Amino acid sequence: MARIKPQALLQQSKKKKGPARISVTTIILCNLIVVLIVFFVFATYRHWSQRSRLQTESRLSVSEDEDAFVDSKKSDVPGFAVLNTAKGDITVELYKESSPEVVDEFIDLCQKGHFKGMPFNRVIKHFVIQAGDSKKVGAAEDWTLRGKHYNHLDTSMKHEAFMLGTSKGKRDDRGFELFITTAPIPDLSEKLIVFGRVIKGEEVVQEIEEVDTDENYQPKANIGIIKVSLKQKI
Incomplete structure (x- = not known):
């Protein structure tokens, strides 16, 4: 069996300990996933926020209409x-x-x-x-x-x-x-x-x-x- 020279052993050790490279495609996919998640969360928040605001405005509008109707009825009666x-x-x-x-x-x-x-x-x-x-x-x-x-x-x-x-x-x-x-x-x-x-x-x-x-x-x-x-x- 042939003996491996010390120089060759040192080079093999460096190759094993070096960090594994991440491909450009993987990085792009990860960024796209993060962007999609952020966009989905933002869209969901905006949807429910607008819905809540519209419901509140609708209730206020109905309440004001009822008050206006009651006030109108009261004002119609001679004082x-x-x-x-x-x-x-x-x-x-x-x-x-x-x-x-x-x-x-x-x-x-x-x-x-x-x-x-x-x-x-x-x-x-x-x-x-x-x-x-x-x-x-x-x-x-x-x-x-x-x-x-x-x-x-x-x-x-x-x-x-x-x-x-x-x-x-x-x-x-x-x-x-x-x-x-x-x-x-x-x-x-x-x-x-x-x-x-x-x-x-x-x-x-x-x-x-x-x-x-x-x-x-x-x-x-x-x-x-x-x-x-x-x-x-x-």
């Missing part, structure tokens, strides 16, 4: 009524938020001309003036007695003077009467549904309050509502 009487005009702000059903009923009756020519059939000084067709006296007398008895109690906002209301309970078209207080009434909520307040024409209310009445609180001279006009703004 004020002007009672034209023989003594002058009484301007009333309607409580659209707190008494929506009664306000709707009142507006509907105004449009039908229900209050046109309606007389003030009860006038109780320092208490209330009432417009309607009812001939009952008992309720007015009861109000007077209770008002005198409870006039020392604290009153809430709805118990102040110059509040507009109608009687509680089941009402038909003829039964919708108007009451305007001329003094604080502690037990007002037991009798009336308050759906507005006088903001102009308090002196007209007081002038009606001062008319002469008989023992049944009915004005001796005919006085009533000529017409009612509805307004969006004053």
Whole structure:
């Protein structure tokens, strides 16, 4: 067996320990794979990001449309009524938020001309003036007695003077009467549904309050509502 020279052994050792070469094709393929992965991740992120944004904008758009619809419906309802009487005009702000059903009923009756020519059939000084067709006296007398008895109690906002209301309970078209207080009434909520307040024409209310009445609180001279006009703004 022939012996290998030391020089040849050294060259063989260097060849074995040297790093293996990577071909250019392998490098290009690896780079392409990395680029494709990055592109796929970016495209996926962009897709879901845009989808989330569109969904959010869609929800906001629907919400704004609903709010606009609700606001439109609210703004369509007149906020004020002007009672034209023989003594002058009484301007009333309607409580659209707190008494929506009664306000709707009142507006509907105004449009039908229900209050046109309606007389003030009860006038109780320092208490209330009432417009309607009812001939009952008992309720007015009861109000007077209770008002005198409870006039020392604290009153809430709805118990102040110059509040507009109608009687509680089941009402038909003829039964919708108007009451305007001329003094604080502690037990007002037991009798009336308050759906507005006088903001102009308090002196007209007081002038009606001062008319002469008989023992049944009915004005001796005919006085009533000529017409009612509805307004969006004053």
